[in-house]
Amino acid sequence: MIAEAWTIDSLREGSNWLAHPARVMTICAIGLVAGLWWYRVWTRPRWAALLLGGLLAVVTLAGLDPVLRDKVCRPDNLAILLLVLLLCFFVWRGLRQAAVNDDRAERGEPPFEAGADDKVLTWPHLVFLELVALVACSAFLVIWSLLVRAPLEPPADLETVLNPAKAPWYFVGLQELLVYFDPWLAGVVLPVVMVVGLSALPYLDRNPRGSGYYTLRERPLAVSVFLAAFILLWMLPILVGTFLRGPNWTLYGPFEPWDPHTESPAELVNLSAMVWGERSEMEAGFGAEAALWRPVVRELPGIVLLGFYFLVMPWVLSRTAWRGLRERMGSVRYLVFSVLLMGMGLVPAKMLLRWLLDVRYIVALTEWSLNI
Amino acid sequence: MMGMLRRLGESIRASQLWRSVFRQGIPRDRRSRVLAVMGNVFLHLHPPELRRSGVRLSFTWCLGGLTFFLFLVEAVTGILLMFYYRPVAEYAYHDMVGLRGHVSFGLLREIHRWGAHLMVITCWLHLLRVFLTGSYRPPREFNWVVGVCLLVLTMLMSFTGYLLPWDQLALWAVTVGTNMAAAAPWLGSEGPGSSLLAVEGIPLVHPGSDVRFALLGGVAVGPAALMRFYVLHCVALPVLAGVLMAVHFWRIRRDGGISGPL
Numbered sequence: 226m227i228a229e230a231w232t233i234d235s236l237r238e239g240s241n242w243l244a245h246p247a248r249v250m251t252i253c254a255i256g257l258v259a260g261l262w263w264y265r266v267w268t269r270p271r272w273a274a275l276l277l278g279g280l281l282a283v284v285t286l287a288g289l290d291p292v293l294r295d296k297v298c299r300p301d302n303l304a305i306l307l308l309v310l311l312l313c314f315f316v317w318r319g320l321r322q323a324a325v326n327d328d329r330a331e332r333g334e335p336p337f338e339a340g341a342d343d344k345v346l347t348w349p350h351l352v353f354l355e356l357v358a359l360v361a362c363s364a365f366l367v368i369w370s371l372l373v374r375a376p377l378e379p380p381a382d383l384e385t386v387l388n389p390a391k392a393p394w395y396f397v398g399l400q401e402l403l404v405y406f407d408p409w410l411a412g413v414v415l416p417v418v419m420v421v422g423l424s425a426l427p428y429l430d431r432n433p434r435g436s437g438y439y440t441l442r443e444r445p446l447a448v449s450v451f452l453a454a455f456i457l458l459w460m461l462p463i464l465v466g467t468f469l470r471g472p473n474w475t476l477y478g479p480f481e482p483w484d485p486h487t488e489s490p491a492e493l494v495n496l497s498a499m500v501w502g503e504r505s506e507m508e509a510g511f512g513a514e515a516a517l518w519r520p521v522v523r524e525l526p527g528i529v530l531l532g533f534y535f536l537v538m539p540w541v542l543s544r545t546a547w548r549g550l551r552e553r554m555g556s557v558r559y560l561v562f563s564v565l566l567m568g569m570g571l572v573p574a575k576m577l578l579r580w581l582l583d584v585r586y587i588v589a590l591t592e593w594s595l596n597i
Numbered sequence: 598m599m600g601m602l603r604r605l606g607e608s609i610r611a612s613q614l615w616r617s618v619f620r621q622g623i624p625r626d627r628r629s630r631v632l633a634v635m636g637n638v639f640l641h642l643h644p645p646e647l648r649r650s651g652v653r654l655s656f657t658w659c660l661g662g663l664t665f666f667l668f669l670v671e672a673v674t675g676i677l678l679m680f681y682y683r684p685v686a687e688y689a690y691h692d693m694v695g696l697r698g699h700v701s702f703g704l705l706r707e708i709h710r711w712g713a714h715l716m717v718i719t720c721w722l723h724l725l726r727v728f729l730t731g732s733y734r735p736p737r738e739f740n741w742v743v744g745v746c747l748l749v750l751t752m753l754m755s756f757t758g759y760l761l762p763w764d765q766l767a768l769w770a771v772t773v774g775t776n777m778a779a780a781a782p783w784l785g786s787e788g789p790g791s792s793l794l795a796v797e798g799i800p801l802v803h804p805g806s807d808v809r810f811a812l813l814g815g816v817a818v819g820p821a822a823l824m825r826f827y828v829l830h831c832v833a834l835p836v837l838a839g840v841l842m843a844v845h846f847w848r849i850r851r852d853g854g855i856s857g858p859l
Contacts, residue, residue, distance in 0.1 A: 301714070304711075304714035304715070304717070304718065307714075307715075307718060308718045308721070311718065311722060312722070312725075315658070315722055315725055315726065316725075318655060319725070319726070319729040322655065323729070335858065336858050337650070338650035338651075338653075338656060338857050338858050339650070339857075339858045340648070340649065340650065343648060343649040343650070344646040344647065344648060344649065345646065345647065345648075345649050345652055346627065346630050346631065346634075346645065346646055347630075347634045347640070347643045347644065347645055347646065347647060348624055348630040348631075348633045348634050348640070348645075349624075349630070350647075350652050351643060351647060351652050352634075352640065352643075354652065354654060354659065355659060355662055358654075358659035358662065358663060359662075359663075359666055362663050362666060362667070362715075363670075365715075366667075366670070366708060366711060366712055366715060367704070367708070369707075369711045369715075370704045370707035370708045370711055371704065371707075373707070373711070374697075374707060375706045375707045375709075375710040375711070375762075376764075376766060377693055377694070377697060377762060377764055378764040378765040378766045379764060379765050380690040380763065380764055380765070381686075381690065381763045381764055381765060381767060381768035381818075382765065382768070383768070383817060383818070383819070385765070386769070387765050387766070387768075387769040390769035390770065390772065390773050391769075391770060391773065392770050392773045392774050393755065393756055393759045393770050393774070394714075395717050395752055395755065396752070396756065396774055399777070400773060407780065408776065408777050408779075408780030408787070408788075409780040409781065409782055409785070409787075409788045409789055411777070412776075412777025412778070412780055412781075413777060413778075413780060413781045413782065413785075413788070414782070420745060420749055423724075423745045423748075424741070424742045424745045424746075426728075426733060426741065427733040427734060427735070427737070427738035427741050427742075428738060430733075430734070435731045436731045436732075436734040436856070436858070436859060437730060437731060437732060437734070437856040437857040437858045437859065438650075438730060438731070438857070438858050439729055439730055440731070444731065448728075448729065451728055455725065590789075593789055593790070593792065593793075594787060594788065594789045594791075594792070595789035595790070
C-alpha cells in the first residue's frame with residue numbers, strides 16, 4: 226500500500242514537473258517532428274489504435290484525480306477536450322491518407338482521389354451523406370445540451386475581480402502569449418500576422434504538386450510549417466493557458482490545486498541590461514531633456530539582433546538552403562514569406578530566450594511603450 | 598386497405614396543389630435526379646454531378662457544410678433567445694436566470710452556446726482539411742481568403758456573444774479580450790506610437806478616444822458595451838458573415854466545385 230501511494234504521488238509530482246510550458250513545448254515539438262518523419266509507420270491503423278489506446282489510458286488515469294477533474298470538467302472546457310480529440314483524429318486521418326497517396330506516387334500510381342471523369346449524381350449520393358451528417362450533428366448537439374448546462378456565474382460586478390480572469394477558450398492562446406509579449410504584440414500584431422499569413426498562403430505556396438489530395442511527400446515544407454503553427458503555437462498555448470494557469474496567471478501543475486499563493490517572480494532582465502550591465506549613463510535617457518537617440522542607442526543590441534533575425538537570416542537562407550524556394554517564389558513573394566515566417570518564429574524564439582536566459586524584452590523602448 | 602392508401606397517395610401526388618410545389622416525382626432515373634437538384638433552390642447550391650472522390654466522407658468530412666448548418670442552428674436558436682433576452686444591464690442577468698428555469702424547452706441557451714463552440718471547432722477543422730488537401734491552390738486562392746475572413750468572423754461572433762449572459766465569467770473574459778484593443782499600435786491609448794499623436798501636447802489618442810472606447814462605448818465593460826456587443830452579435834456580424842458565406846459558396850461552384858487532383 227505504501228509503495229503504491231508512493232508511486233502515485235511520484236507520478237503526480239513528475240507530471241507537475243513535466244507540465245512546465247518549456248517542457249511541454251519541447252516534448253510536443255519532438256513528437257511533431259517524429260510524427261512527420263515516420264508518418265508512414267505510426268499512421269497504420271494498428272499503430273494508431275495502439276496510440277489511441279495509450280492516450281485514452283493516460284486520460285482515464287489522469288481523470289481519476291479530483292483536482293485535475295475539477296479544472297478540466299468546467300462546462301466551457303469540454304469544447305477544448307472535444308477539439309483535442311477531433312484534432313488528433315483528423316491529423317491522423319490526414320497523414321494516413323497522405324501516406325497512402327505517397328506510397329501510390331512512389332509506385333507511379335495516381336493519388337487515391339484521382340479520376341476527374343469519375344462522376345456521381347448529387348441526388349442521392351451527396352444529399353444522403355449531408356442528411357446523415359446533419360442528423361448526427363444535431364443529435365450530438367442535443368445530447369451535449371441535455372447533459373451539460375450552460376454556465377451561469379454570479380452577476381457581472383466590476384468591483385469583484387475574477388481571478389483568474391480568462392478569455393473565451395479560443396482566445397486563451399493569445400492570452401497565454403501575454404506572458405512573453407506586451408499586449409500590443411500578443412493581442413494585436415501577432416493575430417494580424419496570423420490572419421494575414423493565412424490569407425497569403427495560396428499566393429505564397431507556388432508548389433504545383435499536391436493540389437486536391439492528401440500528401441506530405443510532395444509539399445513537406447507547407448504541411449510541416451502549418452501543422453507546427455496550428456498545434457504548437459495555437460493549440461498548445463490554449464491548453465497551457467486553460468489547464469496550467471491559475472490565479473494571477475501563475476503556473477500550476479495539472480495535479481496542483483489552485484490555491485492562490487504568491488510565487489516569487491523570476492528575475493527577468495532586458496537584453497540591453499545583459500549587454501551593457503546596469504550602467505547608469507545608459508539609463509540617464511529618462512530625464513526631461515531625453516534625447517530621442519538615447520533609448521535607441523541603449524537598445525541597440527536588441528535592435529541589431531532583430532535586424533539580423535528579420536533581414537540577414539532570410540537573405541542568407543535565400544543564398545543557401547532556400548535557394549530553390551526563392552527562385553520558385555520570386556523576390557516579392559520571398560520577402561513577404563520571410564517576414565511572415567520570421568514573425569511567426571518570433572513566438573518560439575522569445576519563449577526560448579525567456580526559458581533559457583530569463584529575458585524580459587529583446588528591445589525595451591519603454592519610453593514609447595514599444596517593447597518586444 | 599393498402600391499396601386504398603396507395604391510391605390516396607397517388608391522387609395526392611397527382612393533384613394540382615402537390616405538383617405546383619414539387620415539379621418532380623420521386624427522382625428515380627438519371628434525368629429526374631439531375632432535375633431534382635437543379636430545380637430546388639437549396640439543393641441548387643450543389644452541381645447536379647460531382648467527382649466521386651469529393652463525395653467520399655473521408656475527403657471533406659462534411660466540415661464546411663456542418664459549419665454552415667451550425668450557423669443556421671445559431672440563427673434559429675438566437676432568434677428564439679431574442680424573445681426572452683433584454684440587453685440592458687439591469688435585466689440581462691435576470692433574463693438568463695429566467696431562461697434557465699422558467700422557459701419551457703429550456704435547452705435553448707445550451708444549444709446556442711454549445712453550438713457556437715462546435716461551430717468554432719468545425720470551422721478550424723475545415724481549415725485544416727482544406728489545407729491538408731491543398732485545396733487553396735489556384736483557382737481557389739480568393740475563396741480561401743474569404744474562408745479566413747469567415748473564420749475570424751466566427752470567432753468574433755462567438756466572442757461578442759460571450760458577454761451577453763452578463764455574469765462574472767462574461768464580464769472578465771471580455772475585459773481581458775478588449776484590453777488588448779487598448780494596446781493597438783497608434784490607435785490604442787496604451788499602445789506604442791499613440792503618445793506621438795498629439796497636438797501641442799494634447800494627446801489625440803487617450804482612453805476616451807481609442808479603439809477600446811469605440812468597441813465598449815466606455816473605458817471599461819459596462820452597459821454601453823453590452824448594447825454594442827448585442828448589436829454586433831445579433832445583426833452586424835451575422836449579416837456580414839451571411840454575405841461572405843454567399844460569396845464563399847458561389848465561388849466554390851465558379852472555381853470548379855470540390856477540389857481534386859488535376
